[in-house]
Amino acid sequence: MERPALRRLLRAISDTDDEEISCAKCFDLVSEYVDLEVAGMVGEQTLPQLQQHLRQCGVCREEYEILRDLARLEADGRAPSADDLRSAL
Numbered sequence: 463m464e465r466p467a468l469r470r471l472l473r474a475i476s477d478t479d480d481e482e483i484s485c486a487k488c489f490d491l492v493s494e495y496v497d498l499e500v501a502g503m504v505g506e507q508t509l510p511q512l513q514q515h516l517r518q519c520g521v522c523r524e525e526y527e528i529l530r531d532l533a534r535l536e537a538d539g540r541a542p543s544a545d546d547l548r549s550a551l
């Protein structure tokens with residue numbers, strides 16, 4: 463019996479497994495991702511594996527949020543002072 467919806471679902475799950483990235487890979491990509499995000503160039507299709515990893519991994523999510531906050535300050539022309547950095551960490 464054909465069950466295309468179920469097969470699509472199973473394929474989606476195995477695709478996700480194939481595309482899962484490690485924390486090391488995530489750290490490699492996250493600064494690039496933050497640059498794109500601050501530039502307003504991030505969408506659902508932007509580094510989807512990275513987005514998925516950030517949803518699942520609290521450690522990388524924290525790293526990402528710090529980088530993003532710093533990048534936003536820089537984009538505003540308000541590069542953080544040493545004191546700002548200390549309080550962020």
Ligand SMILES: [Zn+2]
Nearest residue numbers: 485488519522
């Ligand atoms: Zn991670």
